[in-house]
Amino acid sequence: MSTAIPLIVFTVLWGGVGIGLPFVVPKGPNRGIIQVILILTAATCWLFWLCCYLAQLNPLIGPRLNRHAILLMAREWGDKINSSVTI
């Protein structure tokens, strides 16, 4: 499912930062601080991404666009306008 791929990719990515990296932090006086920084960064960034993704997963409203924007979208983002009905 194409929906799940980003979910897995980003979870693994931030999971790696937040869970994997803290283990390989070199020993030293600041090890604890660096671990906390990594974990919190990963947690906040992942959750922020997740919220953004889920909020758009099942859109309850669609964007309202003016004609100008629609024509531009069609041209620039590659959805050819179906001109089967002649004007």
Next chain:
Amino acid sequence: MGSLFRSEEMTLCQLFLQSEAAYACVSELGELGLVQFRDLNPDVNAFQRKFVNEVRRCDEMERKLRYLEKEIKKDGIPMLDTGENPEAPQPREMIDLEATFEKLENELREVNQNAEALKRNFLELTELKQILRKTQVFFDEHEGGVNPTESMTRALISDDSIARQGNLGSVQLGFVAGVILRERIPAFERMLWRACRGNVFLRQAEIETPLEDPSTSDQVFKSVFIIFFQGDQLKTRVKKICEGFRATLYPCPEAPADRREMAMGVMTRIEDLNTVLGQTQDHRHRVLVAAAKNIKNWFVKVRKIKAIYHTLNLFNLDVTQKCLIAECWVPVLDIENIQLALRRGTERSGSSVPPILNRMETCEDPPTYNHTNKFTSAFQALIDSYGIASYREMNPAPYTIITFPFLFAIMFGDAGHGLLMTLFGLWMILKEKPLAAKKIDSEIWNIFFGGRYIIFLMGAFSMYTGMMYNDIFSKSFNIFGSAWKIHYNSSVIYDEIEMTLNPSTSDYSGSPYTFGLDPVWQLSKNKIIFQNAYKMKISIIFGVLHMLFGVVLGLFNHMYFKDKIKIICEFIPQLIFLCFLFLYMVLLMFIKWLMYYPTDDKDKITYSPHCAPSILISFINMVLFKEPNKVEDCADYMYNGEMGIERFLVVIAVICVPWMLLAKPIYIMRNQKKSNYMVSHEQMNAATENGDAEQPAHNNTVHRVEGGHGSHAEEDLGELFIHQGIHTIEYVLGSVSHTASYLRLWALSLAHAQLSEVLWQMVLSKGLKVQGFEGGIALYIIFSIWASLTVAILVLMEGLSAFLHTLRLHWVEFQSKFYSGIGHGFQPFSFETILDSAATQTADE
């Protein structure tokens, strides 16, 4: 080394120092900067202490150095600051230093005095020169006269009186010449006229070049004047007036030949004076240049000596006068370093008896010492400005390193503005050393520079959130391809002005934009409706999690201090209250996101947007036990059994309130009663065992003691109840108001996005629309306006406002959950801080 999570473990130590070694040892400790000495003679005033004489001598030396520094600055000689840090000199070197400074000061004062005298002389001569030059003009104006006096007579007295003059005998006209400040001339003139009834004749000429006043060394403008009058009476009057106006009078010979001769003499004397003055200045300059090379060094030395004696004054002398006793707070982990420093000091002083450092037991609160580095110190400063942590309390600073920039970024989310901020922070970090060495005095700059790591992180997180909001200077990127497609045919498009894409059709591809908001929203008319719903939800989600995090940190505090009662009577009900009400609301948000989807299918209408409930309203209904509003075709609840679960959650959460309020005081009360009972019981037993006539009396005393004790305990309990009540109310009301308070994340982020969009539309897009080559010029100007407004308003002002809101969220919403912050800071005796504060003080002056 200690970590930042809790403050360092401290211990009170007693330090015995051999009298001879004390100076060297304290000097070493000052270099180390890890020891906070306590004043052992607080009731002895500053003048009765042992080393008051030495401190005074240091003050005197410092005064002399400041005098030198002032003179150096006056001459604009650069002071050499090698940045080296000389060690505190031996006490015997102090005499040498004193002698050096004394000699320098005397020399300088003498040179200055001479210079002043010479300058005064010079001024007089210049004025005389000017008088001779200017008066020459007055005299020359009447060439025709046989002698100047006669010509003047003619001017003053009318012709017929001249005729009579012969009879009366020749009247000698006298004159005085002098110099006066230019602004005094009008008053001077009026005064002369009035006092002499118009019988004097005043001529004046301005001296073009300003003259230097030797006493104040200001530049002043002066005028030359010459007054003609008749008779001695007027002469005295004129002279008095001149005196009154502080005019300086100079002798001026009448005959032109004499005047010429005098002028020549004056010129040669001026030249001589000039050479002498030049030599004096050279000498002064040489002395000052020599002093300027060393002055910073000397300052450091003198300040160090003074600090050492000041510290020694805090010590106690023991009875034999052979050793000094000090008490100090030291970090437990650094005791070895301190021992080493003490040993170095002893070796340097050549003393044979090593100093002794004993740990002491104390019931005093130790100071809070957080070992920070250049990265963490700024974050620690943010926390400390709210309140210094109590001893060994959880320090919020390590978590703030990330949560602070992140919450800031939620409000400031714009990748473009974030990039500007990141680059500024990065520049300061990369140029750290040269910038720090510059020692810029501007306060605003120092705030920015001190917070360079915060600024960098805030910028970096703003870029991330900006990418998430897909907002780069109010424009979006379409990197992964929008999830929304246009499937209309041209006729539809040309008919309608606006159209809404329908998510339940193939307009929406089914899987959302991969990273951040879909770029289509930036173009759409109903962007705000969508973004409001999204941003409000994330504000609450992150707010609740942030508060929950604070509550959990409180658990670590209770665990560390082994406070079981607080865990059971405070932490657990707090956690339940927050989770069952607010975390549940967060859960509902996720359920809503996942459960309702766009569909036009009539069978699935209960899951369609039509039936999606408002989370806020269902949350309010849940707390108030109200039935949800009925909507046609829709289910009343989001899932089966929702009503039961919600009622259960609310009831438990409400039960938590009296739990928080009463459990702890009642527990303590019962404990007290039990112990009281046990005490009295034991005493009773003892009494019965002794068992005779003594008993009633004995019993009485016991009762009295108990009664007194009881009332005291009751008072305590009353206080406890009130305290707990306040605490509970604060928490319960706080969780509601604090949750709402996190909505500022949404509000500010919305405001920021709107402002940057307005700026784009009102300014830059106007420039982009101009055609032809004029467009280039217009765009050039408009872009510069847009860029400066972006930096000034969107990055600086909005950044500041977002910063302050983030600070509030941390201080109030986050820290109130676990942080008491009633400690006192560790102020070690350290030369570094002493020298820094002295340097900033002089800079302020």
